[in-house]
Amino acid sequence: MIEVKNLTKHFGPKVAVDNLSLSVRKGEVLGFLGPNGAGKSTTMRMITGFLPPTSGGVTVGGDDMLEAPNRAKARIGYLPESAPLYLDMTVEGFLGFTAELRGKSGSEKKEAVDRAIETCFLQKVRRQAIDTLSKGYRHRTCLAQAIIHDPEVLILDEPTDGLDPNQKDVVRNLIREMGKTKAIIFSTHILEEVEACCSRAIIIDQGRIVADGTPQDLRRRASRAGAVHVVASGLSGGAIEKELGGLRHAARVEGSALAESFSGIVWPKQNTGAGVLAAEIYQLAGAKNLVLSELHEDQGRLDDMFRELTSGNKS
Amino acid sequence: MRNVWIVFKRELISYFTTPLAYVLIIIFCFLSLSLCLFFGGFIERGDASLSSFFYFHPWIYMIFGPAIGMRLWSEEHRMGTTELLLTMPISPWEAILGKFLAAFTVLAVTLLSTIGMVFTVLSLGEPDVGVIFSGYLGSFLVGASSIAITCAVSALTRNQITCLLVSVTICLVLTLVGFPPISDLLRSSSFLGIKLGFLADICNGVSLFWHSTEMARGLMRIQSLIYFISLIGFCLFLTSVIIRSKRA
Numbered sequence: 130m131i132e133v134k135n136l137t138k139h140f141g142p143k144v145a146v147d148n149l150s151l152s153v154r155k156g157e158v159l160g161f162l163g164p165n166g167a168g169k170s171t172t173m174r175m176i177t178g179f180l181p182p183t184s185g186g187v188t189v190g191g192d193d194m195l196e197a198p199n200r201a202k203a204r205i206g207y208l209p210e211s212a213p214l215y216l217d218m219t220v221e222g223f224l225g226f227t228a229e230l231r232g233k234s235g236s237e238k239k240e241a242v243d244r245a246i247e248t249c250f251l252q253k254v255r256r257q258a259i260d261t262l263s264k265g266y267r268h269r270t271c272l273a274q275a276i277i278h279d280p281e282v283l284i285l286d287e288p289t290d291g292l293d294p295n296q297k298d299v300v301r302n303l304i305r306e307m308g309k310t311k312a313i314i315f316s317t318h319i320l321e322e323v324e325a326c327c328s329r330a331i332i333i334d335q336g337r338i339v340a341d342g343t344p345q346d347l348r349r350r351a352s353r354a355g356a357v358h359v360v361a362s363g364l365s366g367g368a369i370e371k372e373l374g375g376l377r378h379a380a381r382v383e384g385s386a387l388a389e390s391f392s393g394i395v396w397p398k399q400n401t402g403a404g405v406l407a408a409e410i411y412q413l414a415g416a417k418n419l420v421l422s423e424l425h426e427d428q429g430r431l432d433d434m435f436r437e438l439t440s441g442n443k444s
Numbered sequence: 445m446r447n448v449w450i451v452f453k454r455e456l457i458s459y460f461t462t463p464l465a466y467v468l469i470i471i472f473c474f475l476s477l478s479l480c481l482f483f484g485g486f487i488e489r490g491d492a493s494l495s496s497f498f499y500f501h502p503w504i505y506m507i508f509g510p511a512i513g514m515r516l517w518s519e520e521h522r523m524g525t526t527e528l529l530l531t532m533p534i535s536p537w538e539a540i541l542g543k544f545l546a547a548f549t550v551l552a553v554t555l556l557s558t559i560g561m562v563f564t565v566l567s568l569g570e571p572d573v574g575v576i577f578s579g580y581l582g583s584f585l586v587g588a589s590s591i592a593i594t595c596a597v598s599a600l601t602r603n604q605i606t607c608l609l610v611s612v613t614i615c616l617v618l619t620l621v622g623f624p625p626i627s628d629l630l631r632s633s634s635f636l637g638i639k640l641g642f643l644a645d646i647c648n649g650v651s652l653f654w655h656s657t658e659m660a661r662g663l664m665r666i667q668s669l670i671y672f673i674s675l676i677g678f679c680l681f682l683t684s685v686i687i688r689s690k691r692a
Contacts, residue, residue, distance in 0.1 A: 174527070177531040178530075178531055179527050179530055179531050179691060180691050181691065198533075198535075199533040199534070199535065200533070202531060202532065202533040203533040205531070207528075207531045209524060209527040209531075211524050213523050213524030213525045213527060214523070214525065214528075215454070215523070215525055216523065217458050217461055217462055218454075218457075218458070222457075226450065226454050227528075227532070229450045230450055230451075230533070230534060231532070231533070232533070271528075274528070
């Protein structure tokens with residue numbers, strides 16, 4: 130549905146987006162991650178046709194954004210980062226306006242407005258002026274605008290930013306629900322959100338894709354993923370650490386040794402599963418009369434992965 | 445065309461849901477009538493004509509046009525709604541035209557509300573209706589030009605006050621270059637032995653003031669019409685260029 134090819138954007142001498150390519154199919158929810166200033170919003174603005182790319186191209190549903198912008202734009206629903214709105218209009222008036230720009234009129238327009246109001250839970254404020262609304266309602270009004278024409282493609286720039294936990298949940302459920310039939314790209318800082326609603330995630334840093342995969346894939350790539358967490362007592366911490374280090378399948382031990390306990394992480398040797406190592410630790414505990422209060426495999430955390438990929442290489 | 449209409453409608457409603465349009469209309473009527481009555485010698489002249497009424501219009505438009513037009517794009521830029529509007533399946537042209545026409549309509553409503561002056565002179569004597577029509581058309585075109593200038597300036601900045609000041613300055617310059625004291629001065633002076641009379645003609649040619657006073661006198665020249673229409677067209681074109689380059 131969305132094809133992005135070698136997209137590049139320069140702002141003066143600064144490279145905001147650097148040769149970025151990606152594609153999103155129908156039924157796919159793509160989480161767009163990256164630190165502030167990584168080029169997320171710039172990329173989304175180019176995909177929606179707001180910014181012209183320096184080079185590279187975007188096609189949406191087969192229509193090129195530069196050659197047939199109106200046909201491409203018609204397929205997209207877009208929620209810009211700050212959820213901008215015309216403050217002097219009412220919710221209903223604003224949605225009616227956007228529905229008209231999307232080519233709807235008469236009863237079709239009325240239905241579209243009603244459906245969007247219902248989907249985004251705006252019934253209570255539908256006749257209210259937008260400048261009297263709270264941030265959560267404003268955000269959802271802008272989201273309603275993005276889905277008013279039931280688009281095939283949704284581009285959402287930080288759709289849950291500034292919402293309270295309940296509202297965040299509502300929006301996430303919406304994204305998940307709509308993701309079944311649409312191609313969605315949404316950006317966020319919140320990693321749990323990616324795990325909650327994305328079928329795929331991309332991490333970008335300094336305008337480049339540094340990781341691309343399912344959230345599970347990405348988690349597994351974190352450096353701790355596959356290591357074994359151990360909390361044990363029964364001997365002095367130092368002694369336990371030594372015993373663990375001497376295991377046949379253990380490559381490395383890291384942790385804090387206290388007087389009577391040890392808590393840390395043991396990495397298995399290459400080509401050894403965490404399960405084998407855990408079993409060996411369990412046997413060791415039996416042999417040495419250790420009390421294991423924790424023994425589990427690290428699933429990897431997206432946070433770790435994110436930090437490892439996007440910090441340190443700041444130039 | 446449909447999209448122009450949709451943008452136009454929204455923009456016009458927005459003018460009249462905020463107090464802006466009403467305030468501007470009242471100020472315009474008050475200024476144009478009081479200047480005409482107290483400084484234009486409308487009564488003393490004893491002549492059933494509106495020339496003293498139209499004489500002040502270019503001066504009022506210097507502020508009135510920018511005041512109407514300053515929000516056109518500045519407000520969109522400030523609120524971030526440009527991003528919303530320009531990612532809709534419409535061309536920037538349609539948005540620019542819709543917005544300009546809405547401001548244009550506010551101007552038309554304003555001028556229409558001074559129609560009482562026409563009935564006044566009609567009841568006082570037998571004015572030349574053709575001259576009145578020409579005066580109104582001239583006034584209308586000066587107003588539209590100052591709005592178009594402001595439209596281009598407003599695309600440049602997110603600050604309405606900056607837009608107002610810059611547009612007023614541009615309109616002031618375009619008015620003053622054709623102001624008789626200045627063209628007379630140019631006509632009577634020379635520089636390095638070259639007579640500057642031709643400069644006066646050039647200045648008159650680009651001046652809002654000169655074209656509008658000519659039209660207020662009933663001289664509806666094709667040159668004046670071309671001047672106004674090309675000025676408006678150029679400013680709207682400039683607006684689209686600015687909007688495009690702002691995004692690049």
